[in-house]
Amino acid sequence: MSSVALPEAAGAQLAAPAKKKGLSPWETWGLVLIAPYVLVFLIFVLYPVCYGLWLARHPESYVKLYNDPVFFRSVVNTLVFLVIGINIKMVIALFLSGFFVTARTWIKWLSLLFILPWAMPSIPTILSLRFMLNPEWGLINSLIFRFTGADGPNWLNDPYLALTLAILTHIWKSLPFWTLILVAGRLAIPGELYEAASVDGATTWQKFRFITWPSMKTLYLTSTILSMIWTLGDFNSVYLLTGGAPADQTHVLATLGIRYLRLDEVDMSMASIVVALPLMLPLVYFMMKRLSK
Amino acid sequence: MSAIPSQIVAVKLPARPFSWRRVATEAKLLLIGIPVLIWTMIPIYHLVLFAISPKESALSGKMWPDHPTLHNFSVVFHQQHHYLFHFWQQMWNSLLIAVAAGALTLLIATGAAFSISRLKVRGGRAIMNLALFTYFIPAAFLAVPMYKTMGNYGLLNNQWALILAMVTIASPYAIWVLKQASDKLPYELDEAAIMDGATPLQLFRLVYVPLMMPSLVAVGTYALLLTWNEYLYAFLLLSRDDSITLGVALGNFLSADDSPWELLMTTGLLYALPPAAIYYCFKRYMVSGLTEGAVKS
Numbered sequence: 001m002s003s004v005a006l007p008e009a010a011g012a013q014l015a016a017p018a019k020k021k022g023l024s025p026w027e028t029w030g031l032v033l034i035a036p037y038v039l040v041f042l043i044f045v046l047y048p049v050c051y052g053l054w055l056a057r058h059p060e061s062y063v064k065l066y067n068d069p070v071f072f073r074s075v076v077n078t079l080v081f082l083v084i085g086i087n088i089k090m091v092i093a094l095f096l097s098g099f100f101v102t103a104r105t106w107i108k109w110l111s112l113l114f115i116l117p118w119a120m121p122s123i124p125t126i127l128s129l130r131f132m133l134n135p136e137w138g139l140i141n142s143l144i145f146r147f148t149g150a151d152g153p154n155w156l157n158d159p160y161l162a163l164t165l166a167i168l169t170h171i172w173k174s175l176p177f178w179t180l181i182l183v184a185g186r187l188a189i190p191g192e193l194y195e196a197a198s199v200d201g202a203t204t205w206q207k208f209r210f211i212t213w214p215s216m217k218t219l220y221l222t223s224t225i226l227s228m229i230w231t232l233g234d235f236n237s238v239y240l241l242t243g244g245a246p247a248d249q250t251h252v253l254a255t256l257g258i259r260y261l262r263l264d265e266v267d268m269s270m271a272s273i274v275v276a277l278p279l280m281l282p283l284v285y286f287m288m289k290r291l292s293k
Numbered sequence: 294m295s296a297i298p299s300q301i302v303a304v305k306l307p308a309r310p311f312s313w314r315r316v317a318t319e320a321k322l323l324l325i326g327i328p329v330l331i332w333t334m335i336p337i338y339h340l341v342l343f344a345i346s347p348k349e350s351a352l353s354g355k356m357w358p359d360h361p362t363l364h365n366f367s368v369v370f371h372q373q374h375h376y377l378f379h380f381w382q383q384m385w386n387s388l389l390i391a392v393a394a395g396a397l398t399l400l401i402a403t404g405a406a407f408s409i410s411r412l413k414v415r416g417g418r419a420i421m422n423l424a425l426f427t428y429f430i431p432a433a434f435l436a437v438p439m440y441k442t443m444g445n446y447g448l449l450n451n452q453w454a455l456i457l458a459m460v461t462i463a464s465p466y467a468i469w470v471l472k473q474a475s476d477k478l479p480y481e482l483d484e485a486a487i488m489d490g491a492t493p494l495q496l497f498r499l500v501y502v503p504l505m506m507p508s509l510v511a512v513g514t515y516a517l518l519l520t521w522n523e524y525l526y527a528f529l530l531l532s533r534d535d536s537i538t539l540g541v542a543l544g545n546f547l548s549a550d551d552s553p554w555e556l557l558m559t560t561g562l563l564y565a566l567p568p569a570a571i572y573y574c575f576k577r578y579m580v581s582g583l584t585e586g587a588v589k590s
Binding site: 051 | 334337400405415429433434436437494521543557562564573
């Protein structure tokens with residue numbers, strides 16, 4: 001473990017005086033083995049990012065963006081998605097992680113099914129949801145009609161309802177993953193703590209408040225931030241469910257960039273991503289600080 | 294081992310007195326479990342329902358068809374609809390691209406993790422940070438520049454474009470997970486191997502890779518599933534009917550209003566089953582591998 005904590009430079013210095021000229025085979029192999037990733041990074045990350053920023057250099061793009069009502073709507077939708085959607089999802093995940101650590105055989109089986117939305121590709125399952133919500137022949141409105149005799153709402157034609165459903169779709173898709181992560185966090189808490197608390201007559205809430213939460217809060221916060229970063233790029237939940245409809249009212253920043261691309265306005269597309277950077281970079285900075293120690 | 298506890302349970306259970314408290318606990322669990330089951334399974338059940346229903350029945354909102362049929366599967370397998378003329382080719386494309394991206398990611402990430410964690414290559418820490426930074430770029434934001442870049446490289450409509458794009462997206466996390474895992478291997482192993490005169494390559498092949506097997510399986514599976522399931526990059530980078538993946542083909546069904554929904558859902562089900570099966574096969578590795586990477590706290 002101690003050598004892990006050793007700073008990189010110290011290790012290199014130790015090795016350097018030993019061999020005066022040329023690289024030792026260890027250093028050579030170190031460079032050879034890391035070179036492929038460095039190449040991938042340079043060719044497919046650094047160059048695209050620089051090229052993208054270069055495309056986004058025109059001030060006119062931002063003026064056009066500012067004047068596009070769809071852009072403003074997308075920013076608001078993205079914020080709603082992140083602030084409301086993610087927090088609801090994480091609270092549910094925290095609650096369900098408690099449910100899934102309960103020792104029951106049927107809960108084990110349930111957890112196997114529960115992971116399916118995450119393991120399966122988005123496109124068939126989200127299209128399935130989309131068909132369920134079809135106002136004329138979808139399953140949901142058929143059931144509403146059968147039981148109440150009334151016509152169900154035109155789900156995806158109302159911007160607020162459609163955005164809510166897109167958020168629910170996102171939750172459906174990614175809840176299993178975060179629950180799994182929080183389950184791992186809960187399993188790391190020593191069981192004796194709970195046994196001791198039970199002996200002392202602690203209630204379920206007290207156990208959560210004084211044992212579970214203190215050991216989980218860092219993980220919970222990290223997971224929330226990470227989920228927010230990824231959700232900024234969640235294209236599928238919105239695109240496959242609503243496609244931005246009705247009237248481009250349900251776009252988020254992730255789908256807006258692709259919308260501009262389709263309209264052949266690459267500059268606008270890149271500008272819309274650059275605008276999201278102030279939202280994204282603080283979150284990324286926080287995560288880097290957390291993980292790269 | 295397992296026989297003993299079950300005997301104990303068998304003896305204990307009848308002896309335990311009936312208590313309302315226990316019933317209440319079980320009821321509360323069921324009260325959570327049943328909604329979770331319904332919430333999770335409804336879209337998937339709906340997918341299956343469409344796949345086994347004749348068209349009219351699927352659109353009538355029944356929870357179970359009067360005459361379940363495998364006709365839709367037969368139509369898909371025999372490619373008997375103009376949306377499906379390339380079904381097998383597209384299934385093959387999905388498989389090929391996913392396996393290629395998985396293998397390439399595994400190769401690149403293992404080398405990088407070994408180099409950073411065991412060989413302590415100069416600048417390794419900086420490269421790890423760059424990889425982590427890449428991991429945090431939302432994939433949809435990188436999609437547009439990636440699309441333009443692939444255009445510049447002349448790779449659009451070439452399956453290598455998608456393979457390389459997916460390697461780019463998958464490898465940062467792969468390196469991160471592998472580095473975490475390899476930092477945990479005792480350094481005495483390396484030292485002992487070096488004392489015995491092992492070359493770096495022998496250390497890699499004979500010590501490192503065998504010990505890292507569980508993490509390698511996790512990472513390879515992760516990259517494979519990520520690529521198989523990818524939609525956005527696939528539809529941006531590929532567009533010819535015979536080179537696209539099955540996911541993109543499903544998206545193309547949506548372009549017409551009178552699409553054969555029941556065939557779309559059948560194809561979708563066939564597309565969704567392999568990743569689920571692979572996940573179950575490698576679940577053991579996946580869960581520990583993925584959570585270890587993300588949970589570090």
